[in-house]
Amino acid sequence: MNNPACYIFLLILLGINAPGLNAQTERIPGLIGFKAEKIGDDAHIEWTMEEKFLMCDFVVERSLDNADFSAVGLVSAGGNMKSHDTYGFVDENVVMYNAQTIFYRIVQIGFRGENYHSQSVGISQLESKGIIVDYFPNPEKQGVTNIAYLAKGEGELLMQITNSSGQVVFYDELQKGPGFQVTEVKGLIAGTYFIKMFDDVYAVSEEMTVK
Numbered sequence: 001m002n003n004p005a006c007y008i009f010l011l012i013l014l015g016i017n018a019p020g021l022n023a024q025t026e027r028i029p030g031l032i033g034f035k036a037e038k039i040g041d042d043a044h045i046e047w048t049m050e051e052k053f054l055m056c057d058f059v060v061e062r063s064l065d066n067a068d069f070s071a072v073g074l075v076s077a078g079g080n081m082k083s084h085d086t087y088g089f090v091d092e093n094v095v096m097y098n099a100q101t102i103f104y105r106i107v108q109i110g111f112r113g114e115n116y117h118s119q120s121v122g123i124s125q126l127e128s129k130g131i132i133v134d135y136f137p138n139p140e141k142q143g144v145t146n147i148a149y150l151a152k153g154e155g156e157l158l159m160q161i162t163n164s165s166g167q168v169v170f171y172d173e174l175q176k177g178p179g180f181q182v183t184e185v186k187g188l189i190a191g192t193y194f195i196k197m198f199d200d201v202y203a204v205s206e207e208m209t210v211k
Contacts, residue, residue, distance in 0.1 A: 028116045033086075034105045036121045043091040043123055045104050059107040060089045064099040066120055077108070095203055097166065100124065103200045130155070130202030137196060139209035141184035149197060151176040160196045161185070169193070171190070185210060 020180065033048035043059055055077040061069035068143040073089045094102055135147040151157045153176050161170035161183070169188060176199070185193075189208050196205045 015096075019179045028106065028118050031032070031106070031118055031163070034106060034118050034121060036123045036150075038094065038123045041093050041095040043094045043102060044088065045087060045091065045106075046088045047106055047118070048086045056109040056111050058087060059109065060091070061107060061117075062091060062106050063099060063103040063105075063120065066101075066122065069103075069105060069120075069161075071107075090108040093124075096200065131204045132194065132196050133204050133206050135198055135206065135208065140185060141211045143184060145183050145185055145194060145208065147181040147183060149181070150172075150178050151187070151197065151199070151202075153199070156199065158198055160198075162194050162196065163188075163190045164194075 002110070005077075030047075030049045031047060032050040033046075035047075036043055036045045038044075047058075057077055058075040059071050059073065060073040061153045065071040072091055075087050075089055077087075078085070091104070100123055101122045103120045103122045106118040108116045108118075130152050132150045133147065135145055137145070144195050147159075149157075155176055157174040157176045157179075159174055159181065160167050160171045170185070171185060172183070174183070174197075190210055192207045193210060194205050195208050196203065204207075
């Protein structure tokens with residue numbers, strides 16, 4: 001890779017959390033299709049280019065609020081492209097993020113350092129119809145939260161409480177069906193947390209405030 005415009009993307013390959021690129025406002029020329037869908041725990045992103053352009057790479061960016069994007073992957077453009085080339089990227093284990101919708105966009109990097117971004121597309125990462133959760137009190141002040149749930153089917157149901165940074169502060173394995181869980185949250189600093197229950201098919205997340 002001889003072009004300085006491409007060097008930054010080595011950071012992504014090395015696993016460093018690179019911020020989103022300050023892309024030009026123009027849309028990606030030749031982009032005729034862009035979609036993202038959730039398959040299992042992963043997000044599958046796919047886009048199709050119609051025209052031939054000299055370019056360095058595509059960068060895939062993710063956002064939990066459709067405002068602040070971070071680079072999560074690099075896909076080689078392959079130099080001169082054939083007509084209607086299709087590219088893809090898999091963002092793994094997105095079910096662990098505390099957001100009802102995850103947004104993606106593509107940034108095209110040219111060999112002269114120019115860059116263009118696509119419009120964003122969103123996917124619903126949580127399917128809540130199989131699990132219903134309620135809890136009290138909110139805000140929580142006494143060091144204990146009471147969680148009532150209803151999960152259809154049989155088998156194991158996983159529960160997590162995470163902080164606003166996504167770190168797991170509590171974990172338990174429950175059984176599906178109607179249930180009631182009394183959880184001690186003593187020692188948690190004041191702030192916003194998320195109660196999440198999920199299995200192989202469904203997941204639901206509820207926001208909890210600790211005073």
